[in-house]
Structure formats: structure tokens, C-alpha cells
Amino acid sequence: MASAARRAQAEAVLAIELGPRARFFLHQPAPGSPMGLVLDLVERRLGAGSFDLYWLDLGSPELFSLPGLSPCPVVYSRRHLSLSACVRRVFSEPSLQQVADECAEQLALKLMAEFALRRGHVDFAVHAFLKSIVGKGIWLDDGDQTLVLEQERKGEAYMAVWFYGLLHELGHVEAARRQQSGQRLLFSDTRALGFIDVALAQAVHYPAGLKNEIRQLALAERGSSMVGLDQLQCEASADMFAAELLLAATQAVMQQDRGDSPDTGRYLQELVLLTQVVALMDRCRGTATVACHAGADLRTMASAQLLLPPVANAARAAMVASFLKLLLARWAWGDGFSEAQLATAGVLVDAAYAQFAPRVDRVEAGLSNAMRFALRLVPWPSLAEQLQALRSELAMPLCLDETQRFCDLADQLGAEGEPLAALRTMVANAARTHH
Numbered sequence: 046m047a048s049a050a051r052r053a054q055a056e057a058v059l060a061i062e063l064g065p066r067a068r069f070f071l072h073q074p075a076p077g078s079p080m081g082l083v084l085d086l087v088e089r090r091l092g093a094g095s096f097d098l099y100w101l102d103l104g105s106p107e108l109f110s111l112p113g114l115s116p117c118p119v120v121y122s123r124r125h126l127s128l129s130a131c132v133r134r135v136f137s138e139p140s141l142q143q144v145a146d147e148c149a150e151q152l153a154l155k156l157m158a159e160f161a162l163r164r165g166h167v168d169f170a171v172h173a174f175l176k177s178i179v180g181k182g183i184w185l186d187d188g189d190q191t192l193v194l195e196q197e198r199k200g201e202a203y204m205a206v207w208f209y210g211l212l213h214e215l216g217h218v219e220a221a222r223r224q225q226s227g228q229r230l231l232f233s234d235t236r237a238l239g240f241i242d243v244a245l246a247q248a249v250h251y252p253a254g255l256k257n258e259i260r261q262l263a264l265a266e267r268g269s270s271m272v273g274l275d276q277l278q279c280e281a282s283a284d285m286f287a288a289e290l291l292l293a294a295t296q297a298v299m300q301q302d303r304g305d306s307p308d309t310g311r312y313l314q315e316l317v318l319l320t321q322v323v324a325l326m327d328r329c330r331g332t333a334t335v336a337c338h339a340g341a342d343l344r345t346m347a348s349a350q351l352l353l354p355p356v357a358n359a360a361r362a363a364m365v366a367s368f369l370k371l372l373l374a375r376w377a378w379g380d381g382f383s384e385a386q387l388a389t390a391g392v393l394v395d396a397a398y399a400q401f402a403p404r405v406d407r408v409e410a411g412l413s414n415a416m417r418f419a420l421r422l423v424p425w426p427s428l429a430e431q432l433q434a435l436r437s438e439l440a441m442p443l444c445l446d447e448t449q450r451f452c453d454l455a456d457q458l459g460a461e462g463e464p465l466a467a468l469r470t471m472v473a474n475a476a477r478t479h480h
């Protein structure tokens with residue numbers, strides 16, 4: 046099939062996936078821009094014409110690829126970028142240490158609400174949004190962050206926020222190719238199970254029976270469960286691709302910008318942070334999907350949603366950490382690095398993970414609260430009560446702005462329904478009183 050026909054076919058699939066009102070376009074970055082440099086590096090690795098990047102300007106926080114198609118379409122959105130920057134603050138800002146759980150819970154609920162809106166599940170979306178905003182005490186700006194980001198130094202943080210998630214998706218193109226050509230997995234089963242054991246050892250609250258079940262699941266549902274050995278290796282190889290290309294891209298951009306090189310410690314910190322950010326956003330998408338679709342089996346699915354991701358993430362992190370040690374040693378000392386140099390890189394990598402561990406636990410607590418709410422493991426307040434509570438809070442400009450933005454997103458996505466109509470009327474009335 047000619048490339049124009051293939052592209053038209055991919056765009057038709059994306060239009061179904063993103064909804065009829067979505068405005069996405071083929072992204073052609075300016076040569077020499079950070080995006081241009083990143084895509085050049087990826088193309089050199091994957092070959093020309095292996096992927097098409099689509100940019101979604103308005104709409105929900107999308108970032109996904111469809112590796113079944115060739116060239117593989119990858120969708121990246123302004124909203125995903127803005128929310129990533131906001132979630133990163135929750136994981137990293139010193140002033141948010143004591144309230145990271147609360148911030149994470151609110152942001153996670155809002156993410157779920159936005160994913161649900163795109164899928165037309167208006168009731169769930171409004172419930173989750175109201176839960177995220179009513180009684181909120183800490184207001185982080187989660188509006189469009191692209192201008193703020195552009196004023197930042199083009200360094201390790203800028204590059205990670207902009208490109209880690211995108212590079213992970215592009216890593217799936219390589220992983221799919223490896224799978225199709227029947228190449229071996231990265232790790233043997235024994236080694237991969239070893240990483241799962243590392244993760245299970247960290248899950249101190251899991252009873253022994255559950256740990257056994259997860260170990261069995263890893264082998265029995267290799268390609269379908271998120272703890273399945275094939276699935277884990279597929280995700281980990283996309284993570285490794287992203288880690289490697291992010292380092293090379295940061296080097297290229299910093300070299301061009303100010304003639305300097307990335308700082309290893311800072312690169313590692315940002316990498317650890319962004320893997321957490323992307324994992325949180327993925328889990329919100331997964332939870333929203335389950336919350337919208339599961340019927341009677343919600344409880345079974347809910348326990349899988351709550352129990353498996355922490356183990357899968359920790360196993361992936363252990364796989365990626367083993368790779369990062371090699372990557373850094375090679376980057377610093379070339380292919381002929383010594384055992385002692387590898388050990389030095391190992392200390393740096395372990396320190397980067399350890400540094401964020403307490404914050405990750407705090408965020409996990411908040412995320413888990415949001416998931417319990419979404420999966421109806423706690424009773425929902427009535428919509429009328431929540432709307433009533435919001436009415437008085439709309440006097441606050443920050444609250445009014447956020448609610449307005451949610452209504453705007455619903456409009457962009459063509460979402461309709463009674464609870465949305467009630468919300469829109471309240472916003473219109475509050476805005477009138479303000480002006």
C-alpha cells in the first residue's frame with residue numbers, strides 16, 4: 046500500500062479512537078528544535094518511516110501508540126504534557142512533601158475524570174471531578190504548561206518532562222518489531238521471575254498466598270496480565286529504549302543550546318521521576334477504563350487494579366535499574382568500563398531510586414484513595430450533595446477556573462448529560478456574579 050493510503054488508514058483509526066471532534070495533526074517539528082533532534086535520533090534507531098507522530102492540541106491527556114500499524118502512529122497531546130509537568134511537581138517539590146498524598150489523590154481523580162469524559166462516561170467523569178475539587182485546599186496549576194516549560198533551561202528536567210513518555214511509546218515500536226521477528230526476550234524466565242521476587246519482597250503488606258498467586262500469574266498469563274513475564278519485559282524494554290534515547294537526546298540538545306553535557310545525577314533523578322509520573326497517569330487511565338466498563342465483576346477487577354500495578358511497577362523498575370547501571374557506565378567510561386566503574390554507576394542508580402522512595406509511598410497512598418473511590422470500594426456521596434457543596438466554593442476564582450476548564454474539555458469532546466448541564470449552569474451563574 047502506498048504511504049499516503051497507509052497514513053489515511055491510520056488517521057481513520059485514530060479518529061475512531063479519539064472521537065469525531067478530536068483535532069489532531071501530523072507533527073513536523075522544526076529542524077534543530079528539541080523535538081526535531083529527538084525524532085532524528087529515534088529515526089536513526091528505528092529507520093525512516095517507521096512511525097508518525099500526531100499532536101493533539103485540545104482534548105484529554107492522551108499519549109499512546111498503535112504498534113499494530115505500519116508506520117506506527119503515536120499520539121501525544123498538550124494535555125498530557127501539562128498534566129505530566131503538574132504530577133512531576135507532586136513527586137518532587139520539597140514544599141509538597143507533607144501533602145503529596147492529598148495532591149496525588151486530587152490529580153488522579155481529575156485524570157480519571159478526563160479519561161472517562163473522552164469515553165463518554167459522563168456520570169463517572171462528573172463524580173470523579175467533583176470528588177477531586179470539593180473541599181480542595183491545595184491548588185496546583187494544572188492548566189496549559191507549555192509556555193512555562195518553554196521558559197525553562199533546556200536541560201535534564203525539560204527533556205524528561207517533554208520526552209520521556211513519548212520515547213517510551215516509541216520504544217513499543219521497537220519492542221513490537223522484536224516480537225514479530227521472533228527475537229529472544231531481554232531476560233530469561235528465571236531472571237525475570239527474580240525481578241518479580243524483588244518486587245514481591247517490597248510488598249510487605251501482601252500475604253504469602255497472594256504473593257504465590259502473583260508468581261503463578263506471571264507464568265500463566267504471560268502476555269495478558271500486567272505482571273505476566275512477556276508483558277513486563279515488553280514494558281521494561283520500552284522503558285530502556287526511553288532511558289537510552291533520553292540520555293542521547295539530552296546530550297544533543299544541551300550541546301546545541303549551551304555547549305554543555307547532562308549531569309548524571311540530575312538525569313537519573315528526572316528519569317526516576319518521569320517513570321513514576323507516566324506510571325501514575327497509566328494507572329489512572331486503566332482505572333477509568335475499568336470503572337466505566339466493569340459491571341458485576343467490578344470487585345474482582347478492582348482488586349487486580351489495586352494489587353497488581355505496584356508489583357508490576359517495582360519489577361519493571363528493578364529491570365530498568367539493572368540496565369541503567371550498564372548505560373551509565375558505558376556513557377561515562379566507554380565500552381571498556383571496569384567492574385569498579387560499573388559498581389560506581391550502580392551506587393548512583395540505587396541512590397536515585399532510594400531518594401524518591403518515601404515520596405513515592407506517599408503518592409501511592411493518595412492514588413490508592415482515588416482508585417478506591419473510582420472503583421466504588423467506598424460509598425459515593427450523592428451528585429446533588431456534591432453539586433451543592435461546589436456551588437459555594439465557586440466563589441473562589443481558582444475553583445471557578447478549574448471547573449470552567451473541565452466544562453470546556455467536555456465541550457471539546459462533545460460530552461453531554463444531565464450532570465454536565467447542571468455543572469455548566471452553575472459555572473455560568475458564578476462567572477456572572479464575578480464579573
Ligand SMILES: [Zn+2]
Pocket residue numbers: 213214217280283
Ligand atoms: Zn508502555
